[in-house]
Amino acid sequence: MSRRQWWMWVAGAVLVAAAVAPLVHTWLTNPDDQRLVDLDVYRTGGQMLLDGRPVYEFYTPAPQLLPFTYPPIAAMMAVLLAGMSWSTAQWVWTVGIFVTLAVAVGYSFRQVLGRRNLRKYVPWVFAFLMVVCTYLMPIRDQVRFGQVDILLVALCVADCLVKRPWWPRGFLVGLATAVKLTPGVFLIYLLVTRQWRTLFMAAFVAAVLTLLPFVVIPHDAADFWFSALLDPERLGSNAATTNQSIRGMLIRLYLPETLTTVIWLLVVAAIGWYGFRGARDAYKANDSVTAVALVGLMAVLLSPVAWIHHLAWVVVVLGAIAGDGRDPVRLRVAAGVWLFYVVPVPWWGVSLKAADIPGVSVVLGKIVQNGFGLGALALVWLLVSWLPKRRELA
Numbered sequence: 001m002s003r004r005q006w007w008m009w010v011a012g013a014v015l016v017a018a019a020v021a022p023l024v025h026t027w028l029t030n031p032d033d034q035r036l037v038d039l040d041v042y043r044t045g046g047q048m049l050l051d052g053r054p055v056y057e058f059y060t061p062a063p064q065l066l067p068f069t070y071p072p073i074a075a076m077m078a079v080l081l082a083g084m085s086w087s088t089a090q091w092v093w094t095v096g097i098f099v100t101l102a103v104a105v106g107y108s109f110r111q112v113l114g115r116r117n118l119r120k121y122v123p124w125v126f127a128f129l130m131v132v133c134t135y136l137m138p139i140r141d142q143v144r145f146g147q148v149d150i151l152l153v154a155l156c157v158a159d160c161l162v163k164r165p166w167w168p169r170g171f172l173v174g175l176a177t178a179v180k181l182t183p184g185v186f187l188i189y190l191l192v193t194r195q196w197r198t199l200f201m202a203a204f205v206a207a208v209l210t211l212l213p214f215v216v217i218p219h220d221a222a223d224f225w226f227s228a229l230l231d232p233e234r235l236g237s238n239a240a241t242t243n244q245s246i247r248g249m250l251i252r253l254y255l256p257e258t259l260t261t262v263i264w265l266l267v268v269a270a271i272g273w274y275g276f277r278g279a280r281d282a283y284k285a286n287d288s289v290t291a292v293a294l295v296g297l298m299a300v301l302l303s304p305v306a307w308i309h310h311l312a313w314v315v316v317v318l319g320a321i322a323g324d325g326r327d328p329v330r331l332r333v334a335a336g337v338w339l340f341y342v343v344p345v346p347w348w349g350v351s352l353k354a355a356d357i358p359g360v361s362v363v364l365g366k367i368v369q370n371g372f373g374l375g376a377l378a379l380v381w382l383l384v385s386w387l388p389k390r391r392e393l394a
Contacts, residue, residue: 005123008123012127020131023140035090036090039081039090039147043082043089049076049082056220056223072213072217072224073209093146101130102126104316107157111322114324115324138314138341142312147309150312152176152182153296155183156183157292159186159202160173160292161288169201170199170204173190174202178205178206179209182303182306185295186202188298193279243307244311244346244372244376245373246373247264247303249373268302274384276295279291279298282388287391289316290387294380297383311341317337321337333382349366350369
């Protein structure tokens, strides 16, 4: 790297830091009981292990009263956070969010960043993409709550998209699956694309990291797998607006519970078949970014509970839609998707319902309230059906 390129990367990093500083300042100067509340959960889970107390019986202090909801291996890893002061942990985690976002952006937009005629402008293009993706609502929520989702996205993206990884391919997917279960959809992806060696490694790592706590902290491991995991309300109100999974949208219709469950299972089966088939076809077409984006959307839509910050996968979706940046139609679509996930669409639906406009508020309000989930469904169709046709026209 020449001195000029080095300075361009430094300038780009300074630009990103300046652009995201207002967001970081807002959330890191929040009242202490409102600041990075999910990071507080992780850190307290690690502290419970150090204190020899049951991990799945504690709640963070009022007014949050949040329990630890992750598998026990995550609590074991959180011991590192517990060893830091609260102030240090906040800064370490926040910096980590942007480092892992950079990994996700770098691989998701690798086509445009790899263009020869843009090579000398790559630092500026990368800085622009970092800022653009930071202000997506699911990414803003990573900073607001101190969430782990973008780390999981980066692990899965790197594992699937790096050309020659220095680690055994599948290791990172297995790690992500063990930490938060929902990345387990990538095991299905590896199965349907017949990546047998990678599938074996991912399943092996996930299994080892799942069984290890039964040896080290057996009581907590049993508590999670045979009690905490079986209580979906432990995650919070499943009917809350922030739950944008298919199940969350159906629950907000307030149908009988049995009917809701039957409809959910049928819809999940249909969407899963469509999405994984599309991911397989994208993989065969040598478009792994689109394949990973589709699998990420499956992690959100098929999960019983998927909060807005779980939609960090939109970063990969934008990279898949934008492609190499030569198609103006794809760029306009990507810009529209970006804008949609920047503004708080679901909360507009809540406000619309509260406005109580006869004949409008209830129906339209519910549709808008489910906006991010319905948008994710539309993105699945876009990546499976629209994007291949667009590539053929190019």
